[in-house]
Amino acid sequence: MMWGEHPPYNESVKIVDGNNIWFVRLKRTALGPVLGDGFTKVVRDSVITKNDYLLFQSFGPSSFFVSVFKSCVHENCFISKIKPEDDVIVMDDEFWRQFYGKIFKGGESTLYVGDIFWNVKIDRLSDSYVFTHGCSEMVNDLALDRRSTFVFSMAGYKTFEVSVFNNQTGTEI
Secondary structure (H helix, E strand, C coil): CCCCCCCCCCCEEEEEECCEEEEEEEEEECCEEEECCCHHHHHHHCCCCCCCEEEEEEEECCEEEEEEEECCEECCEEEEEEECCCCEEEECHHHHHHHCCCCCCCEEEEEEECCEEEEEEEEEECCEEEECCCHHHHHHHCCCCCCCEEEEEEEECCEEEEEEECCCCCCEC
């Protein structure tokens, strides 16, 4: 945790989304720190709904950028998980339609985690596009839990920087 053993309970943290800035009080719970007073305004102003994902990135001891992923997509990024029964990672439908369109046929892609990369294939699986051959190697090479959450940031036409998050804590691995 970024604060170690001493989170700033009952103090405000700054949350930034574009031109919006909010101050939200950090509360102590049995599970650890949670965003309390003021967070309802963040939810309302950002029109956050039940199935949205939030990505918080710290830029100081008490300041965070927040990205709201609607339908798992935010700007040039999407969130996904491993589909264990097929051993693939699904590309969000809205993402591939927005960036590749109807003529998209899949093909080769490169996934980067830090300075390590894997060449994978993008194939069609029923009504979705998925990362296939090479994804298992990435998961195994990084010794990831198959329940991890992935954020794919488009760095080129078929090149993605991948951030991996622990399925229990939500912290970046």
